[in-house]
Amino acid sequence: MLITGLVFHLVLANPSSPFNVVEDLDKLSGAKSVANQLLHTVTPIGAALDFLFLTAPRTLRPRYAAQWLAYPLLYVAFALARGALLSPDTPTRYTYPFIDAAQYGYGRVAVNAVILGLAFYALGLALVAADRCRPPRENRISSPAEGPLK
Numbered sequence: 001m002l003i004t005g006l007v008f009h010l011v012l013a014n015p016s017s018p019f020n021v022v023e024d025l026d027k028l029s030g031a032k033s034v035a036n037q038l039l040h041t042v043t044p045i046g047a048a049l050d051f052l053f054l055t056a057p058r059t060l061r062p063r064y065a066a067q068w069l070a071y072p073l074l075y076v077a078f079a080l081a082r083g084a085l086l087s088p089d090t091p092t093r094y095t096y097p098f099i100d101a102a103q104y105g106y107g108r109v110a111v112n113a114v115i116l117g118l119a120f121y122a123l124g125l126a127l128v129a130a131d132r133c134r135p136p137r138e139n140r141i142s143s144p145a146e147g148p149l150k
Contacts, residue, residue, distance in 0.1 A: 002127070003072070003120055005044025011098065013040075019097040051127075057134035065124025072120055076113050080106075 011017050013025055028036055076099060083094040083101060094100040098112045 001044045001047035003123065005040055006123070007116070008040035012096070021097060051131075052134075057136055058132055060128045060131040062125060062128050065121055065128055068124045069117060069120055072117065080109070 011019050012021050014020055015022050025036070079095050079099050080101060083099075086093045088102065093102065097103070098116070099109050101109050104112070
C-alpha cells in the first residue's frame with residue numbers, strides 16, 4: 001500500500017512527472033473522487049500507521065523485500081497482456097501511462113518496470129531497516145505470526 005500511495009502521488013498526480021494523469025484526476029467527482037482518495041491516500045497512510053503502531057517490531061527480514069516484488073511483477077505482466085488483447089481504441093487499454101506499450105514500446109516499458117522495481121526493492125529494504133530500529137513492544141494487536149506479509 002505504501003507503494004500505491006507513493007506511485008500515485010509522486011508519479012501519477014505530480015504535474016512535473018512525464019506520466020502524470022492530473023487532467024484525468026481533475027475530472028473525478030462524487031463517489032469516484034472519494035474512492036480515489038481512499039485508495040491512494042487514506043489506505044496507504046493507514047497501512048503505514050498499522051506498521052508503526054500495531055505490527056510486532058523486528059520481524060521483517062531482507063528477503064521479504066524481494067518477495068514483495070511478486071505482486072508488482074505479476075501485475076505488470078497482467079496489464080501488458082490485457083493491453084495487448086484489448087482493441088487499440090479502448091480508452092483504458094493500459095492501466096498506467098508508464099506501462100503503455102502502445103505509446104512507449106515494450107523496451108521503454110521494460111526500462112520503466114525495472115526502474116520502478118528497483119525503487120520498490122529499495123523501499124522494501126528501507127522498511128526492513130526501519131522495522132529493525134523500532135523498539136520491542138508487547139500488547140500489539142497483530143498476531144505473533146511471522147512471514148513476508150507481517
